[in-house]
Amino acid sequence: MNLTLVGLSHQATPIAVRERAFVPLPQAAELAAELAAEGEAVCLSTCNRTELYLVGDESERRALDALAAISGLPEDELRAVVYRLTDEAAALHLFRVAAGLDSMVPGEGEILGQVRSAFEAGSTGPVLDRLFRQALHGGKKVRAETAIAESPASVSSAAAALAQQVFGQLEGCRVMLVGAGHVAELAARSLAARGAQIAFVANRSPERAEALAARFGGTGVPLEGAAQRLAEIDVLVASTGAPGRAFGRAEVEGALRGRKGRPLFLIDLAVPRDLDPAIHELDGCFLYDIDDLESVVAASLAGRRREAGRAEAIVAEEADRFRDWQASREVVPAIASLRAWAEEIRAAELARARGRLGLSESQHAAVESVTAQIVNKLLHLPTVRLKEAAAGAEGGGYAQAVRHLFGLGDDDKR
Amino acid sequence: MVELLFWPALVAYGEAAVAYAGDARRPGAAGRLAIWGVRLGWLLQTALLIVQAARADGFPWATWAGSLNLFVWLVVSVYLVWGCRTRYRLLGLAVMPLVAVLLVLARLGGGTGDAGNSDYSTVFLVLHVGLLSLAFAAFTLAAALSGLYLWQESRLKGRRPGGLLGRAPSLLTLETLSARTIAVAVPALTVGIAAGLLRLRREGGGVDALMAVTFGAWLVYAAYLVLRYEAGWGGRRTAYLALVGFALVIVARVGLQLTHFS
Numbered sequence: 001m002n003l004t005l006v007g008l009s010h011q012a013t014p015i016a017v018r019e020r021a022f023v024p025l026p027q028a029a030e031l032a033a034e035l036a037a038e039g040e041a042v043c044l045s046t047c048n049r050t051e052l053y054l055v056g057d058e059s060e061r062r063a064l065d066a067l068a069a070i071s072g073l074p075e076d077e078l079r080a081v082v083y084r085l086t087d088e089a090a091a092l093h094l095f096r097v098a099a100g101l102d103s104m105v106p107g108e109g110e111i112l113g114q115v116r117s118a119f120e121a122g123s124t125g126p127v128l129d130r131l132f133r134q135a136l137h138g139g140k141k142v143r144a145e146t147a148i149a150e151s152p153a154s155v156s157s158a159a160a161a162l163a164q165q166v167f168g169q170l171e172g173c174r175v176m177l178v179g180a181g182h183v184a185e186l187a188a189r190s191l192a193a194r195g196a197q198i199a200f201v202a203n204r205s206p207e208r209a210e211a212l213a214a215r216f217g218g219t220g221v222p223l224e225g226a227a228q229r230l231a232e233i234d235v236l237v238a239s240t241g242a243p244g245r246a247f248g249r250a251e252v253e254g255a256l257r258g259r260k261g262r263p264l265f266l267i268d269l270a271v272p273r274d275l276d277p278a279i280h281e282l283d284g285c286f287l288y289d290i291d292d293l294e295s296v297v298a299a300s301l302a303g304r305r306r307e308a309g310r311a312e313a314i315v316a317e318e319a320d321r322f323r324d325w326q327a328s329r330e331v332v333p334a335i336a337s338l339r340a341w342a343e344e345i346r347a348a349e350l351a352r353a354r355g356r357l358g359l360s361e362s363q364h365a366a367v368e369s370v371t372a373q374i375v376n377k378l379l380h381l382p383t384v385r386l387k388e389a390a391a392g393a394e395g396g397g398y399a400q401a402v403r404h405l406f407g408l409g410d411d412d413k414r
Numbered sequence: 415m416v417e418l419l420f421w422p423a424l425v426a427y428g429e430a431a432v433a434y435a436g437d438a439r440r441p442g443a444a445g446r447l448a449i450w451g452v453r454l455g456w457l458l459q460t461a462l463l464i465v466q467a468a469r470a471d472g473f474p475w476a477t478w479a480g481s482l483n484l485f486v487w488l489v490v491s492v493y494l495v496w497g498c499r500t501r502y503r504l505l506g507l508a509v510m511p512l513v514a515v516l517l518v519l520a521r522l523g524g525g526t527g528d529a530g531n532s533d534y535s536t537v538f539l540v541l542h543v544g545l546l547s548l549a550f551a552a553f554t555l556a557a558a559l560s561g562l563y564l565w566q567e568s569r570l571k572g573r574r575p576g577g578l579l580g581r582a583p584s585l586l587t588l589e590t591l592s593a594r595t596i597a598v599a600v601p602a603l604t605v606g607i608a609a610g611l612l613r614l615r616r617e618g619g620g621v622d623a624l625m626a627v628t629f630g631a632w633l634v635y636a637a638y639l640v641l642r643y644e645a646g647w648g649g650r651r652t653a654y655l656a657l658v659g660f661a662l663v664i665v666a667r668v669g670l671q672l673t674h675f676s
Contacts, residue, residue: 144442145442146440162570165566165570165582165585166570166584166586167584168587259646260648261589261646261648262648263585263648263649280571283649283651284649292573295573296573310440
């Protein structure tokens with residue numbers, strides 16, 4: 001089959017090198033088309049990896065040349081960071097990548113879409129088509145059958161997931177940001193992506209409040225007036241970092257009276273903290289500070305790593321299936337060639353004998369049937385054994401042996 | 415015939431209980447098996463009840479065990495309305511083992527076999543018993559929802575959400591569903607009590623302790639609805655109130671077995 005993978009990733013390559021080797025999708029398509037002139041090729045390039053999957057002759061050399069040309073790295077430097085895998089090992093690697101098992105955050109979902117894009121932009125033939133389809137199938141299966149992608153992997157996504165655990169769907173949930181810095185924006189993005197409405201932004205600088213609010217379709221309010229909005233919102237994100245508390249327990253307790261039992265979720269991302277920790281003691285109030293969120297993320301990542309074991313088993317199954325398919329690809333043409341060769345001999349010998357023996361139609365039919373049965377019986381056991389070998393790792397070797405012993409050649413190999 | 419229906423129903427409920435436990439540890443296929451267990455068990459138990467009704471002379475679930483059989487079916491029926499959704503699987507973990515155990519108890523008491531004659535032959539009484547059973551089943555579900563709410567709230571308050579995120583219904587959903595279930599059950603309980611009181615008036619007799627407890631449960635749930643929808647109560651307070659009401663339901667239910675069916 002000659003499947004070859006040459007690539008570099010975050011596992012052993014610093015970002016300074018990875019960014020040089022990064023190939024945007026349109027260029028990845030061009031590169032794949034160029035490399036596929038002698039076979040098949042797919043270029044998978046993300047912020048964490050650039051990998052070339054090739055089928056054909058001298059694949060490794062061509063892939064290394066391509067990577068050297070993209071990154072501009074000297075060959076010895078490049079050789080020190082790239083990995084080279086072939087056949088089963090290359091397939092297993094792609095299956096792990098698609099399942100998110102080779103990602104920085106185990107189970108992250110973005111990679112599956114990136115593998116799909118690379119596949120669609122690639123120049124594939126029977127091998128890479130099968131390989132990438134199976135990788136996508138395996139990646140989806142891992143996410144459906146394990147909890148590897150369920151828990152949050154960053155502080156902002158943990159905050160959003162916790163808010164969802166309190167309110168359910170965040171559509172219709174109103175959010176107030178207190179502080180208009182980068183941290184607040186990140187949290188706001190994560191909440192807005194899940195349907196929450198960024199209703200108010202309060203900040204010491206009204207201009208910055210207005211600017212951030214405008215980005216999310218909200219309203220800028222002065223910091224002094226923020227407490228009056230507490231009854232109107234469901235989620236508060238505080239990140240001013242200014243000395244002193246932005247809200248005390250009494251202010252929040254007062255606002256709760258107007259909420260008719262609806263809970264209030266407060267996220268304090270500031271250091272020093274903006275919100276009085278005693279707020280958390282109020283019924284219906286849930287206050288999480290940066291340490292709390294980080295411990296949620298740590299626990300979540302530990303859970304993802306536990307799930308990774310199950311995901312590895314699924315990926316291994318997919319790799320086995322691919323190996324079987326690969327082996328059958330080599331064995332089936334060998335069987336077909338062997339049978340065609342035997343049939344050719346049988347038909348030729350029968351035609352010659354028919355002229356010599358002067359057989360009638362019925363006698364000829366009987367001899368035809370007998371010779372066909374002899375050929376079938378002779379080939380039955382070798383055929384069964386070849387098919388059995390195809391299910392194991394030695395299928396390719398058997399196929400080659402048959403071709404060699406019977407002088408079948410490689411012409412029929414497809 | 416009833417045997418042929420009882421055992422598969424019990425096995426299906428038992429399978430659902432075990433599968434829910436498996437799903438809590440490793441979400442996925444076990445959860446789907448649990449849901450099919452609940453559905454299949456409910457269908458089989460429905461068939462069992464139909465056969466019992468067809469063969470009985472009068473109301474077929476007049477014994478304590480028979481009424482327990484009916485009660486189990488009602489609990490599963492209410493649960494099936496929304497409980498099979500992915501996010502409610504944690505609730506199934508509490509409900510299905512209880513259902514399986516209660517069905518075994520009903521069996522041991524002879525409530526799943528052929529029913530004999532009963533004096534529950536008037537529509538009036540059937541209405542009284544049927545509506546009270548329905549209300550009690552709904553209150554059982556509401557209590558399970560409130561229990562799940564309190565457990566989940568304590569995890570979030572303790573800042574230990576763990577594997578909760580994305581796998582359990584949200585606090586607001588639990589509270590809303592509990593309130594809606596109670597809002598449906600209270601009218602059923604009200605009409606059921608009224609039917610009982612009318613019969614009492616017609617046939618004579620005084621108010622006993624069991625009736626007082628049932629009326630106490632009605633008061634608690636009525637207060638729940640007023641406080642929840644009019645006074646803006648929510649969170650822990652309403653969850654505790656639902657559990658207090660359920661404690662009275664248990665007393666009424668056990669009292670019913672002891673005084674009416676023993």
